[in-house]
Amino acid sequence: MPSTTFFNLPEAKRTIIETAAIREFAAHGFEGAGVNAIVAGAGIAKGSFYQYFADKADLFQHVLTLVQRKKLSLASSLPPTANSRDIFAYLRWLFQMELLFELREPELARIEHHAYLQEPDNPRVMGGPEYFNDLLTQGLLHEDLAPYVDTLLAANVLGGVFHALGRYLVPRLEDRAAAIIEGSVPITEEPLAQSLLDNLMEILEAGLARDPAIRKEFFPK
Amino acid sequence: MPSTTFFNLPEAKRTIIETAAIREFAAHGFEGAGVNAIVAGAGIAKGSFYQYFADKADLFQHVLTLVQRKKLSLASSLPPTANSRDIFAYLRWLFQMELLFELREPELARIEHHAYLQEPDNPRVMGGPEYFNDLLTQGLLHEDLAPYVDTLLAANVLGGVFHALGRYLVPRLEDRAAAIIEGSVPITEEPLAQSLLDNLMEILEAGLARDPAIRKEFFPK
C-alpha cells in the first residue's frame, strides 16, 4: 500500500504520478516497466517515488485498485438493467460496461487484461472465472440457463470473451468511438455499439449454429 | 532469423538452447526475459548466443516458429474430422488440439497466449481473429452458421475462448491429465476430456440459454 505521504499529496500531483505509472505499465507490463521511466514521466525525483511506494510492486497494486475504482464509477454511470433477475440482461449490461471501459480507459483495460493472463483468479481482476461462475450458478437457480451447461466451463468461456472482446470492439466502432469517449453520445444510445452488443448476446445465448436444436442430436448429453 | 551457425549446431545442443529460451520467455514474457538467464540456463557463453541470434527479439521470433511447428506436429497426430465440411466438427477438432497442446507444451502455450495479447493479428499466432473469420465465412457459405451471426464478432469470441480455455481445462482434468501427457491414453479416448469438449461445443453451438428460440424475441435482429 502506498504511504500516507502519497495520499496527502495534492490531487493534481497524485494524478500526474498515477498517469505516468499507468502509461508505463500499459506499454511494457509489470516486468518490463521501469521505475526510472515512471519518475521521469511524472517529473518527480527518484527519492520521492520511494517515499510514496515501497517498491514497484506496491505501485502496481495501487494501479490495479485504480482499475477497480474506475470500473465502479463507470458502472454507476450506466443505467441498471430493467430486469435484474434476467442473467442475460445483466451479462449484456456487463459487456456494455466493459466496452465503455475499453473506450474511455484503454490503458487501464490493457493492464487488467495483462493481470488476467498472469493470474485469472486474482480477486482484484474483474471478470474472472469465479465471478462468472457465481453469476451462472445464480442463473441455474433462476432457471435462465440450459441445464446441460457446465457452469465452470461456461464461466471460463465468458471470461475469455470478456477480456478479448474490448480489443476488437473498439476499432470496430471506428469513427463512432469518439462521440462515446467524449461523452456527447451515451453508449446506450449509440446504434452501432448497441447492435454489436445485441449480436454478441445472440451468440452467447443462441450459439453459432443455424439450428442448435437439431445439432444437439449429434452431441447428446 | 537465427544464423546458419545456429542451424549447423548438433540437434541436442540446439534443443538445450531452445528449451532454456522457452522456459525464460514463458516465465517472464518477452520484455521481462533476460539474455543472461537464457545463456546461463543453456550453459553456453554469452558470445556464442550472439553468434546464433542477432538479438533477443530474433530469438523470440524463432521460439514463435517452434510454437507453430509443434502445433503442426500435434495436428498431424490427431485423426482428422470425419466430416470436413462441418464447421463445428472442425472447431471441436481445433479445440481438442489446443487442449493437447496446452497439456504437452504448457510453456509454449503460455508464450503464444502472451503473443496473442500483445498482437492478436500476428500471423505467426494461431487462432487469431483472422483465422476464425476465414473459417466462419466458409461456414456461412456452407450454411452451417446462423445467418444473423456477425462473423468478425464471432471470430473474436472464438479467439478469446480459444486462448483462455486451455488454462482452465488443464487443471480441470486433474489426475487424468498425466495419462494424456505421457501418451498412454490418447486424448480422443479420454472420457473427461471428450465430455468437456462436448460441453464446450454445446455452449458454442447452442449458446447458454435454456430456450434460445424464445429468448431471441427479446433481441430481434
Added chain:
DNA sequence: GTACAATATGACCGTTTAGTCATTTTCCTG
C-alpha cells in the same frame, strides 16, 4: 522569527542489462 516535522531531492550504491570483440579452441580438408 524560530523550531520542528513533513516532504522533496538527486547523487550514489551495487547489480544487472543487452550487446561487443579479441582471443582461443575445435573441426574439417588436403
Added chain:
DNA sequence: CAGGAAAATGACTAAACGGTCATATTGTAC
C-alpha cells in the same frame, strides 16, 4: 601434420536497473 575456416569463449563496455540516504526545501505551529 599443416592450415584455414568455423565455432566457442568470457572479459569487457556503457547504460539501465531497483533501491538508498544524507541533505535541502517546504509547510506549519507557536
